[in-house]
Amino acid sequence: MAQTRWLDEQEMAAWRGFLAAGHLVARRLEQQLKDEAGLSHTQYEILVHLSAAPDGALRMADLAERLITSKSGLTYQVAQLEKAGLVGRRSCTSDVRGVFAELTEQGAAVLREAAPGHVAAVREALIDVLDREQLVVLAEALGEVSRRLRGPDRTGE
Amino acid sequence: MAQTRWLDEQEMAAWRGFLAAGHLVARRLEQQLKDEAGLSHTQYEILVHLSAAPDGALRMADLAERLITSKSGLTYQVAQLEKAGLVGRRSCTSDVRGVFAELTEQGAAVLREAAPGHVAAVREALIDVLDREQLVVLAEALGEVSRRLRGPDRTGE
DNA sequence: ACACCGTGGTTCGAATGTGAACAACCCGAT
DNA sequence: ATCGGGTTGTTCACATTCGAACCACGGTGT
Numbered sequence: 001m002a003q004t005r006w007l008d009e010q011e012m013a014a015w016r017g018f019l020a021a022g023h024l025v026a027r028r029l030e031q032q033l034k035d036e037a038g039l040s041h042t043q044y045e046i047l048v049h050l051s052a053a054p055d056g057a058l059r060m061a062d063l064a065e066r067l068i069t070s071k072s073g074l075t076y077q078v079a080q081l082e083k084a085g086l087v088g089r090r091s092c093t094s095d096v097r098g099v100f101a102e103l104t105e106q107g108a109a110v111l112r113e114a115a116p117g118h119v120a121a122v123r124e125a126l127i128d129v130l131d132r133e134q135l136v137v138l139a140e141a142l143g144e145v146s147r148r149l150r151g152p153d154r155t156g157e
Numbered sequence: 158m159a160q161t162r163w164l165d166e167q168e169m170a171a172w173r174g175f176l177a178a179g180h181l182v183a184r185r186l187e188q189q190l191k192d193e194a195g196l197s198h199t200q201y202e203i204l205v206h207l208s209a210a211p212d213g214a215l216r217m218a219d220l221a222e223r224l225i226t227s228k229s230g231l232t233y234q235v236a237q238l239e240k241a242g243l244v245g246r247r248s249c250t251s252d253v254r255g256v257f258a259e260l261t262e263q264g265a266a267v268l269r270e271a272a273p274g275h276v277a278a279v280r281e282a283l284i285d286v287l288d289r290e291q292l293v294v295l296a297e298a299l300g301e302v303s304r305r306l307r308g309p310d311r312t313g314e
Numbered sequence: 315a316c317a318c319c320g321t322g323g324t325t326c327g328a329a330t331g332t333g334a335a336c337a338a339c340c341c342g343a344t
Numbered sequence: 345a346t347c348g349g350g351t352t353g354t355t356c357a358c359a360t361t362c363g364a365a366c367c368a369c370g371g372t373g374t
C-alpha cells in the first residue's frame with residue numbers, strides 16, 4: 001500500500017465545498033418544496049422524470065436508476081405518490097413482473113404548479129450564484145464524476 | 158410574479174450533475190466507510206471535526222453547525238459514538254447547559270485507521286477525476302454557494 | 315418439458331434525519 | 345431581584361432510506 005496522498009489545501013476546499021453545498025442545497029430545496037408544494041424532493045424528482053418520459057410512464061427499475069435510489073426506496077415513494085393520486089401503477093404487458101409508474105393528470109398538474117417555485121429556488125441556491133464559466137466547468141466536472149460512478153465499477157480495468 | 162426563467166441546457170447539465178454526483182459520491186463513501194471502518198459518513202465527519210478542534214472537543218451546537226445537521230441528529234449520532242467508545246461527553250464549566258463532545262483515545266485511533274482508506278475513496282470518486290483548474294473552480298464556486306446558504310436566511314431583506 | 319440463473323418488485327427490519335415541543339439556563343434591561 | 349427573550353441539548357413521533365431476503369417470472373440450454 002502506497003503512502004497516503006492527503007488532500008492539499010485546494011483539494012480540501014473542493015471536497016469541503018462539495019459536501020457543504022450538497023447538504024445545504026438539499027436542505028433548502030427540501031424545505032422549499034415541502035412548503036410550497038407539499039412534496040419531498042425525491043417525490044418531485046419522480047414526477048419530473050415521469051413527465052419527461054415519452055408517454056409519462058417508466059419501469060420501476062429504470063426510474064430507480066435515474067433517481068439514483070434503491071429499488072425498495074422507490075417502491076416506497078411511488079406508493080406514497082399513488083396514495084396521493086399523483087402517480088399510477090400499470091403492469092407491463094410483455095413482462096408480467098414489470099410495473100410501470102405513470103403520471104396521472106393530477107400528478108402532471110401538481111408538477112406544473114410546483115415547477116416554477118422549484119426552479120426559482122434552484123437558481124437562487126446554486127445556478128444564479130455562479131457565472132457562466134463556473135457553470136460550464138461545474139457541469140463538465142460533475143458530469144464526468146457521475147459518469148464514472150454510474151454503472152458497474154470499472155475501477156481497475 | 159415574473160415569468161419563470163427555466164434552465165437552459167448548460168444550467169440543467171450543471172444542476173443534474175450536481176444532484177447526481179452528490180448522490181453517487183455520498184453512496185460510494187457511505188459504503189466504503191461502512192465496509193472498511195464500520196462507520197457511517199456522518200460519524201466519520203464527527204470524528205474528523207473533533208480531531209481538528211484545538212483540544213479534540215467541541216460544543217454540540219458548534220459541531221452540529223459544522224456538520225450541517227440538525228441538533229437532534231447530532232445528539233443521536235454522538236450517542237452512538239459514545240456507545241462505541243469513540244467519543245465522550247463532558248459538560249461545560251462556564252455554561253451548565255453546554256455539552257462538549259470530545260474525541261477519546263480510541264476514537265482518535267479509529268480515525269487514524271480509517272482516514273487513509275477514506276481519503277483514497279474521496280480521491281477516486283471526486284478529486285482525482287478533476288484536473289487542477291476544475292478543482293479550483295469547483296472549490297470557489299461551491300464555496301460561494303455554501304457561504305450564501307449558511308447563516309441566517311436573508312432571502313427577502 | 316425441465317432445470318437454472320438472472321431480473322423485477324415488494325416486503326421487512328434496522329438505522330438515520332428532521333422539526334416541534336420541552337426543560338433548564340444565560341443575559342441584559344427594568 | 346426578576347422578568348422576558350434567546351440558547352442549549354434532549355426527547356419524541358414520524359418519514360425515509362437502504363440492503364437482504366423473498367417470490368414470481370423470463371430466457372436459455374439440453
